[in-house]
Amino acid sequence: MSAVISVNNLSKIYESGFQALKNVNLDINAGEIFALLGPNGAGKTTLISIICGIVNPSDGAVLADGHDIVRDYRKARSKIGLVPQEIATDAFESVWGSVSFSRGLFGKPRNDAYIEKVLRDLSLWDKKDSKIMMLSGGMKRRLMIAKALSHEPKILFLDEPTAGVDVELRRDMWEMVRKLREQGVTIILTTHYIEEAEEMADRVGIINHGEIVLVDEKTRLMQQLGRKQLTVHLAAPMAAIPAPLSNLPLTLADDGMALVYDYDANQERTGIEELLRTLNQHNIEFKDLHSRQSSLEDIFVDLVKNGVNREAMAS
Amino acid sequence: MNFYSIRAIYKFEMARTWRTLMQSVASPVISTSLYFIVFGSAIGSRMVAIDGVSYGAFIIPGLIMMSLMTQSISNASFGIYMPTFSGTIYEVLSAPVSALEIVIGYVGAAATKSTILGLLILITARLFVDYQVQHPVMMLAFLVLTAVTFSMFGFIIGVWADTFEKLQIIPLMIITPLTFLGGSFYSIKMLPEFWQTVTLFNPVVYLISGFRWSFFGVADVHMGVSLGMTLVFLLVCMLAVWWIFKTGYKLKS
Known part of the structure; x- marks a missing residue:
């Protein structure tokens, strides 16, 4: 063009x-x-x-x-x-x-x-x-x-x-x-x-x-810059992330009622399957699941406020 | 030359004149009529003739020049100050127009308006005093040249001013005294010799004197000098305007 x-x-x-x-x-x-x-x-x-x-x-x-x-x-x-x-x-x-x-x-x-x-x-x-x-x-x-x-x-x-x-x-x-x-x-x-x-x-x-x-x-x-997040709403509150899940990129919500999983939607293996399997194996019950994609706004804030540099994005 | 652009600016400025007809035309005509009544008829009847011209007729060229100068300045300065004040100047600056075209548009409209005004005062004067114009072509030439020069001067003030106060201060503090002391109401020959010499540094003297010559064939300074000086002032203003656009002074950062 x-x-x-x-x-x-x-x-x-x-x-x-x-x-x-x-x-x-x-x-x-x-x-x-x-x-x-x-x-x-x-x-x-x-x-x-x-x-x-x-x-x-x-x-x-x-x-x-x-x-x-x-x-x-x-x-x-x-x-x-x-x-x-x-x-x-x-x-x-x-x-x-x-x-x-x-x-x-x-x-x-x-x-x-x-x-x-x-x-x-x-x-x-x-x-x-x-x-x-x-x-x-x-x-x-x-x-x-x-x-x-x-x-x-x-x-x-x-x-x-x-x-x-x-x-x-x-x-x-x-x-x-x-x-x-x-x-x-x-x-x-x-x-x-x-x-x-x-x-x-x-x-x-x-x-x-x-x-x-x-x-x-x-x-x-x-x-490229968009990250996806899967939120697992738990049936019962949790004090800490259980040991079997500790090797996954998980964070626990403040109230202990939800696990937030960051993943890259472009990857062949998103790791969701593994996460859900692990939850099942350890009888961790959950009520709901929802995923969201980061908006341009999140990307923008990352770039401008947090000073993410160009090299990091090129990778 | 971008004819459409010039016409657009000119038309826009003239439209402003018609919208404010009372303020732009009627009020100067009324105030000059008052001058004629007071100075021409009331006081003038007790004055002796100057250079064989009755006092009432003598002050006509001076009064016209005075209005012409103040009106040219106020029209042109206001014309360019308002867009910079309100922000609408962005449009003129972003348009494909040259500095010359902008100046022709704004200054042309301001000069047109004050020339019309000058002629209106001339006609009004006829109601009060009898007069003849000996050199009508030169009379018009002086009228137009002065209108253009002072409109350009007003344009410069309008660009320079960044407050309403600054917009008023030059006409009030400089132009009004210069016109009053420039022989609007008297011949400079009536002054003591020392003050006559001082007066020769007042540019307005030449404008009024030349203009008066075109009416009565008599003048304080030679008509050629008057014309020459008028052209010099025009040139000075043109140079200043050229510099403003070359440097973007106050118009562009």
């Missing part, structure tokens, strides 16, 4: 001396949904702002659809739509006026039919003549998306699109993002809702302290 955005050795040091990005390299494939995950202050917004031309890079280069974002900024920027994290709108302008302004600003001739389509897709058509200050928060956010789509971009950046958005609107937004992808738009979204990345993304990049820690396909990431 060809890269539609190519970030090479990008660094950013703010005037205050704060280094927001450290030698970042990243390729975004055409037509994918890429989720950039990271805690607050990790450098997500700085990275996006540089690509979109709002912040000057300190070092390195970025190509957007093959155009250098500094030297060839006109061509690069005309391909990109940005929905920033903060809602910033002109209070007194109408919805229609605001979206039309954005289209003109990006150098596109007037096209009322297209703007109508964008507004309809985002359920803003009824509000086209309303002043922006009369809109609800969710509508304003959709307006920001409409503005970003007004010039028919190939690449769409959504910086924390669902921060502070209710569940229904979040579902709608996901639906809309998928539709855009079907139309061939590449979508890069930043989020710190892991659920969002898990739900939407084709690939996930994790950024922390200005460095890209990991980039991988979501499914592979979850497979």
